[in-house]
Amino acid sequence: MKTNIRAVLIASVVAIVAIGATAGYVSAQAAPRAKVIKISAKRFDYSPGKLILKKGQRVVLELTSKDVVMGFNLPDFNVRGDMIPGKVTRVEFTPDKTGEFTFLCDIFCGSGHEEMHGRITVVG
């Protein structure tokens, strides 16, 4: 009898662990890893200046500057962050529409500021 109880307990523990592992697996599947893209700025360019993203693919942008403080502003997705020399600013978003979108520097950084912009293409 004791043997039977022990067997049931062991089976239950195994089942619980298995369910937990399965749940964890499902959870991990529901939140796929984000695509990480590093973008650096220097007066008056972004590198890279053109990005191709996939609709529905979560993206983390790691922003920094090589000279002065700049901005990264992607108004169509309500995404912005400061680009600070020596620091990394992370902004995250998931494109929910396809098309061509402009990002621009929104911190006045000098004589070429008004030409400082880049392009994001979101494909389906």
Added chain:
Amino acid sequence: MEHRMGRRDFLKLAGIGGVGVVFGSALPGMANAHGEDDFFFLQLSDTHWGFEGAPNPDAKGTLPKTIQAVNSLREKPDFIIFTGDLTHTTDNPVERRKRLAEFKQIVGDLNVETLYFMPGEHDASLDNGKAFQEFFGRTRYSFEHKGVHFIVVDNVSDPRAQIGDEQLAWLAADLKTQPANKPIVIFTHRPLFELMPQWDWATRDGAKAIELLMPYKNVTVFYGHIHQEHHHMTGHIAHHAAKGLMFPLPAPGSQPTRAPLPWDPAQPYKGLGFRSVEADVDEARYVITEYPVLKA
């Protein structure tokens, strides 16, 4: 009195009733038709002194020609407001001051006694307005003129295109001194609303300023920055962008980038100009008349 009747007839013809804004285009002389209590001022904007490039082959001549046009008006305005970007930006602080000094000297030829100035991002964003203040003083202020309360809001000295909490508190305190039905005019450089943020045509915290202004019934905003005439309402608040005086910019979203429109040799100075604003103080209405750099 005769002039006053003429203006009121125009308002009737325009079909405007109650509080509102009347636009006058191609109505030379209307701006001069003011009565005893009313007045008019001029808005000049975005002179970009120091700019050089194909969009304006007469970069050094456009401002002097504009001054000639202003000085030849039949009646003098009560004052002139320059709504920013007096100079074109430069990374060199010495050159910045040289341009500001030249600009100040040139506009000294205006035969109008009272001139008000405010900076644009080209004048002020690289040094938080330091050089501008050396030549023109404060970047934000308010003043009273014949029953209208004017407020100059600085949304450029912070390179982040922000008014900032400290200035917003100042604005709130200034507004508190005014009754809710007071005619209030805001002068600012950038649009306070999100006109085209993809082209940097916005103020990051402009919505906070509009929120402060909303309780006031008679608010009108005149601004520059976008180098073209543009009219927009946020609730009951009217926003009027002025043409520039160096190069015109495209209509919002009409081309991939905000690159200046090309100079048209067949129509030189096309898209450039200044405006008069005639205030009907009792009714808090304004007649806007656009003037070209050169008479047709």
